[in-house]
Amino acid sequence: MQRAAPQEFSRVLSSMCTEPHPAARDAAERFLATNPGDPETYQEVARLERRAVETLGEIADLSDPHGYVTSGGTEANVQAVRSARNRLRVEDPNVVVPESAHFSFTKAADVLGVELRRVPTDDDHRADVDAADAAVDDDTVLVVGVAGSTEFGRVDPIPELAAVAHDAGAFLHVDAAWGGFYLPFTDHEWSFAHAPVDSMTIDPHKSGRAAVPAGGVLFRERAGLDALAVDTPYLESTSQATLTGTRSGAGVAAAAAAMDALWPDGYRREYERVAELATWFAAELRERGFETADVDLPLVAASISEPVFERLREEGWRISRTESGELRVVCMPHVTREMLTAFLADVEAVHAAGPEACSLSGDVGDAR
Amino acid sequence: MQRAAPQEFSRVLSSMCTEPHPAARDAAERFLATNPGDPETYQEVARLERRAVETLGEIADLSDPHGYVTSGGTEANVQAVRSARNRLRVEDPNVVVPESAHFSFTKAADVLGVELRRVPTDDDHRADVDAADAAVDDDTVLVVGVAGSTEFGRVDPIPELAAVAHDAGAFLHVDAAWGGFYLPFTDHEWSFAHAPVDSMTIDPHKSGRAAVPAGGVLFRERAGLDALAVDTPYLESTSQATLTGTRSGAGVAAAAAAMDALWPDGYRREYERVAELATWFAAELRERGFETADVDLPLVAASISEPVFERLREEGWRISRTESGELRVVCMPHVTREMLTAFLADVEAVHAAGPEACSLSGDVGDAR
Structure with a gap:
């Protein structure tokens, strides 16, 4: 069960969700009928949530974390924006995000009534610090850095973005929704220890192998979480x-169960496996004539033509593309060399089927 | 399994969540690792969601429903407010709700930057229509009626509130999060057929016996849902x-599984059982000297003194109180006559233990 991908995931290459760890699945089934939103009634799951937040803090180098297990990265990102907006209370709040930021920030802007200022990324799809610096002003409440971007798996220069944010009197949020369970095993500077990060999104149900829905939001200061609180008249919690x-x-x-089982050694082993897998897969694609972006975190982006992409979808592959059209393959825990070998065989079959299917397209930036 | 409450729920009298139906638990376990937020990747669960929304429409008398399965009633209420705000685009939007409205509207107001106007309820804890009429103005985007209130199980005069809303150029939202699976078997006017309701919250994971998280939001018009949409660049859905x-x-x-199994006959039988149970329980409390509010939907509110309440919590009962201090017992599917008999025995034991524990307090309004 550990490695063999069950049916549902055997052709899923596009998702940042994955097959839960067996311990996570077991825990999910046992707690299916509980509600951590009512901690005085459901006390055991409330205790597990405190434990989960403690471990998320360990992973992100924050010794006294304030946060909770969200429904996912979108809720975590929305809440980070809301907290910053509520704490700074400026007239026309704005949030500065790189172009590579997840669309949940667009949703947050609509929901929360803040202006979203999207600034360009560099040739390697990382946030341009100068552009961020030019975009902030007195009404900026939050600057966002991505640590493991959705489309290219890139890590923004977090310490530099933190300086930009704090110079402007704003907070700095790191979106490590997907990257957070890989980054501790890399040389990237991304955590609460590496920079004066104020809040972070880090999702157990992505690379952490929890069951959906289990995102995470962390705040360095108690006031970050407190800025979100509303009264709850009829619950015994207040x-x-x-x-x-x-x-x-x-x-x-x-x-809680997945992190108990896997932090840190299990996650380290998994990271090493998928890092090697992604490097191998990118090389295999290049041998077949594709252009690929440099692989950093275990996500492969490659140029692909529309007809080839569509034919592969017809073969049952669950694949998706970046906004600029590249195929993106996310090397999640359920993705194996066997799966990718089968995928490559289908790529070759599609190419063999007709010349028009062979044309490659798309700009992958710093391609090699 | 059907009736015997498992350990986790054997003393839970405060929650509007419950033990899932066996078919719902089974379905939840099978779909634990899927993500309906990515419908092109997880197509089977996307199909089940369309079926769930169709059935919610049947229950609420809406033949062509537009909506989705939310994380719960809070998300559904937030989205109804957001939709109304986005559709009407006034300068300083406000929402008119009765005092009895769930605290999720307070949360919605903070999140969405709308003013919340809470208007009084009448002696029977139902929204006062004249007060709502006095509160609306040109900037009102939504009027809310509750169909099954959290604290007293009351149903507001929905047709009258709809008239108030529409006369003011606003939308009318019904919060039937808990009541929606009971109301079809009552004489109340609450549904899309009874009044020109624009949107509704109706939660399968409450009285519908789905597993958490499964709330529901419905819109009469496609435009209601469309007002919430944001672009999703990297997903194949748009x-x-x-x-x-x-x-x-x-x-x-x-x-989907719970509603397949229970709509309509299973829900009707369940409603008849809990309605009888609540009436019986309220009478038993009155025999023991408690004042109780009239029972309408299956929720019993009774005066209780602080010491008695605290002693019963120490005995392990999961109970809670209204904002004004009454004990509230929600007769959910896991609540049985045996549980309530055991609870009444503990009430008697607490009373016998000391005279100070016998003092009753709290105003239950139209008590009998």
């Missing part, structure tokens, strides 16, 4: 900082 | 109307 009300005990228990 | 991104396939599959 306030609630979450975006949702009733929440999934399954996700919370699965997050 | 936009997303949900508040969260990754979502629980377990909740969606459980909602």
Whole structure:
């Protein structure tokens, strides 16, 4: 069960979700009928949530973390923006994000009524610090850096972005929703220890192998979480900082169980496996004439033509593209060399089927 | 398994969540690792979500429903407010809710930057229509009526509130998060057929016996849902109307399975059982000297003194109080006559233990 991908995932290459770890699945099933949104009624799952937040803090180098297990990265990002907006209370708040930021920030901007200022990335798809610096002003409440971008797996210059944010009197948020369980085993500077990061998104249900829904949001200061609280008249607990009300005990228990089982050694082994897998897969694609972006975190972006992409989808592959059209393959825990070998065989079959299918397209930036 | 409450729920009287139906639990376990937020990758659960929304429409008398399975009632209420705000685009939007409205509207107001106007309820804890009429103005985007209130189980005069809303150029939202699976078997006017309701919250994971997280939001018009959509660059689906991104396939599959198993006859039988149970329990409390509010939907509110309440919590009962201090017992599917008999025995034992524990307090309004 550990390695053999079950049916549902055998052709999924596009998702940042994955097959839960067996311990996470077991915990999810046991806590399916609990509600961490009502901690006085469901006390055991509330205890597990505190444990999950402690471990997320360890992973992100934050010794006294304030946060909770969200429904996912979108809720975590929305809440980080909301907290900054509520703490700074400027007239026309704006948030500065790199172009590579997840679309949840677009959603956050609409929901929360803040202006979103998207600034360019460099040739390697990382946030341009000068552009961020030019975009901030007195109404900026938050600057966002991505640590493991959705489309290219890139890590923004977090210490430099933190300096930009704090010079402008704003907070600095790191979106490590997907990257957070890989980054501790890399040389990247991304954590609360590497820079004066104020808040972070880090999702157990992505590379952490919890069951959906289990995202995570962390704040360095208690005030970050407190800025989200509303009163809860009929619950015996007195306030609630979450975006949702009733929440999934399954996700919370699965997050705690997965991190208990895997942090740190299991996650390190998994990172080493997928890092090697991604490097191998990119090389195999290049041998077949594709251009690929440099591989950093275990995500491969490669030029692909529309007809080839569509034919591969017809073959049942669950694949997706970046905004600029590259195929993106996310090397999640359920993705194996066997799966990717089968995928490459289908790529060759599609190419063999007709010349028009062979044309490659798309700009992958710093390609090699 | 059907009736015997498992350990986790054997003393839970405060929650509006419950033990999932066996078919719902089974479906949740099968779809634990899917993400309806990515419908092109996880197609089977996307199909189940369309079926769940169709059935919610049947229950709420809406033949062509537009909506989705939310994380719960809070997300559904936030989205209804957001949709109204986005559709009407006034300068300083406000939302008119009765005092009895769930605290998720307070959260929605903070998140969305709208003014919340709470208007009084009448002696029976139902929204006062004249007060709502006095509160609306040109900047009102939404009026809310509650169909099954959290604290007293009351149903507001929905047709009258709809008239107030529409006369003011606003939308009318019904919060039937808990009541929606009971109301079809009552004489109340609450549904899309009874009044020109624009949107509704109706949660399968409450009385519908789905697994958490499975709330529901419905819009009469396509434009209601469309007002929530943001673009999703890297997903093969092109936009997303949900508040969260990754979502629980377990909740969606459980909602579809529970409604398949129980609508309409199973829900009718369950309603008849809990309605009788609540009436019986309220009478038993009155025999023991408690004042109780009239029972409408299956929720019993009774005066209780602080010491008695605290002693019962020490005995392990998961109970909670209204904002004004009444004990509230929610007769959910896991609540049985045996549980309530054991609770009444503990009430008597607490009273016998000391005279100070016998003092009753709290105003239950239209008590009998």
